[in-house]
Amino acid sequence: MVAAFKERLRGIDPGYIKFDTLQTLQVNLGNLCNLSCRHCHVVASPEGEKVMNRDVMAKIIGFLSRQPGITLDITGGCPEMNPYFRYLIEATEGLSPRRIVRSNLAILTEPGMEWLPGIYSNHGLVVIASLPCYMKENVDRQRGEGVYARSIAALKVLNSIGYGDTLELNLVYNPGGDFVPGSQKELEAAYKKELMERHGIRFNNLYTLANAPIGRFREYLEAKGAFDLYLNLLATSFNPDVAGNIMCRTLVSVDWKGFLYNCDFNQANGLPITGENGGILKIDDLEDAVRSGNELFLSQHCYCCTAGEGSSCTGALL
Numbered sequence: 001m002v003a004a005f006k007e008r009l010r011g012i013d014p015g016y017i018k019f020d021t022l023q024t025l026q027v028n029l030g031n032l033c034n035l036s037c038r039h040c041h042v043v044a045s046p047e048g049e050k051v052m053n054r055d056v057m058a059k060i061i062g063f064l065s066r067q068p069g070i071t072l073d074i075t076g077g078c079p080e081m082n083p084y085f086r087y088l089i090e091a092t093e094g095l096s097p098r099r100i101v102r103s104n105l106a107i108l109t110e111p112g113m114e115w116l117p118g119i120y121s122n123h124g125l126v127v128i129a130s131l132p133c134y135m136k137e138n139v140d141r142q143r144g145e146g147v148y149a150r151s152i153a154a155l156k157v158l159n160s161i162g163y164g165d166t167l168e169l170n171l172v173y174n175p176g177g178d179f180v181p182g183s184q185k186e187l188e189a190a191y192k193k194e195l196m197e198r199h200g201i202r203f204n205n206l207y208t209l210a211n212a213p214i215g216r217f218r219e220y221l222e223a224k225g226a227f228d229l230y231l232n233l234l235a236t237s238f239n240p241d242v243a244g245n246i247m248c249r250t251l252v253s254v255d256w257k258g259f260l261y262n263c264d265f266n267q268a269n270g271l272p273i274t275g276e277n278g279g280i281l282k283i284d285d286l287e288d289a290v291r292s293g294n295e296l297f298l299s300q301h302c303y304c305c306t307a308g309e310g311s312s313c314t315g316a317l318l
Contacts, residue, residue: 002235005306006298009243016244017298019262022290023250026073026313027052027060028264029082030256034107037143039132039174041215041268044077052256054084059283060254061088064095072096073251073313075264080107080116089123100126102172102313106147108154121161126168128207128313129155134194138176155201164202172315174209178221178230180237180308181208184316207315210234210304212265234303242310242317248296251313258283262297264313265304271297 009016031048033040064070072092079085079101092099101120108116120127131151133139139148155169163169173187181187188206195201211217213230221227248262252273260281261267272280273289274297281289310317 002231002300002303005235005300005302006296008238009298012240012243016246016249017296018249019290019292019294019296020249021292022067022070022252024071024073024247024252024313025060025064026075026251026253026264027088028253028255028267029074029076029079029085029088031077032081033076033078033104034081034110035078035104035143035147037104037216038220039142039211039217041212041217041265042077043215043268048077050077050256051082052084052258054087056254056256056258056283057084057088057091059258061091061095063283063286064092068095068097070096071098071100073100073102075102075313078104078107080113086119089119089125093123098126099123100128103127103129103154104143105129105131105151105154106143108157109150117157117161120158121163121167124167126170127158127163128170128172129158129203130172130174131155131191132172132174132176134191134198142176152199152201155195155203156199159200159202164204169203170205170207171203172207172209174211178211178226178233180233181210181311181316182308184208184309205315207313208309208311209313209315210307210311212268212301212304214265214269214301231300231303234307237307238303239306239308239310239318242306245310245312245317246302246305247312247314248298248302248305252286252290254283260286260289265301266297266299269299269301271299273297 030051033044136148
């Protein structure tokens with residue numbers, strides 16, 4: 001029997017189950033994507049119908065204008081496929097000291113998307129790109145045939161305009177199965193060596209991200225009868241040294257409708273932030289949602305963030 005994650009944190013330090021200070025506003029623009037990856041926790045695909053509209057974006061922009069100094073982290077799906085992606089980038093210019101776009105790389109090779117590298121570089125965006133392995137076979141197995149070659153082509157384009165040098169380019173590794181990521185430092189060294197030797201590609205940092213047992217990855221686990229085994233693995237790999245650094249203590253996630261969550265995994269799992277009356281908080285309630293001391297909404301899938309070296313949207317937590 002796996003112990004309740006929330007109680008495990010409370011047993012270490014009661015402060016660990018409470019919100020600290022907002023540092024990152026993560027905005028999920030929807031589940032529309034040009035890929036249908038096996039591990040996707042938001043079940044994104046070309047058939048995705050959850051797409052953030054301009055009205056919700058305008059409220060996000062308004063919040064950032066009132067709250068300077070907050071990182072804007074834009075994700076999806078494939079965020080670049082949102083029809084108002086360019087509007088969000090242009091309207092938040094100067095409002096956030098660090099703006100991140102999370103790209104699957106393959107989108108840069110789609111017809112009609114040739115403008116993307118230019119908007120990345122012209123606006124000084126940090127690109128965090130998913131590349132679950134440096135080997136073709138593993139990437140294509142997880143993300144679809146031909147995706148590795150398209151990803152490499154996209155990385156070469158980004159390198160050609162300064163990403164990996166004067167502009168920040170970070171890659172994301174996640175396991176190809178039901179196991180915990182290894183050492184981030186060692187994986188980064190291997191990625192840098194292999195990608196340089198094979199393709200002449202440069203990047204700044206590698207982030208390791210554990211697979212959350214939700215979405216398509218949960219379906220995969222259940223199909224092989226391994227869901228309970230994987231959850232037990234995450235729980236037995238619990239690292240108390242990273243417990244205080246979980247990203248939900250400094251991050252709030254906004255979904256395509258403007259509802260608020262403690263993280264993107266909670267968003268995918270249908271676990272929103274609620275107010276004292278039990279109602280789900282929306283973007284209009286953001287100031288209330290980010291009060292220091294608010295209790296976090298936690299569940300068993302949160303063990304993926306404290307396993308091994310820990311896991312977050314910016315990599316290991318050690």
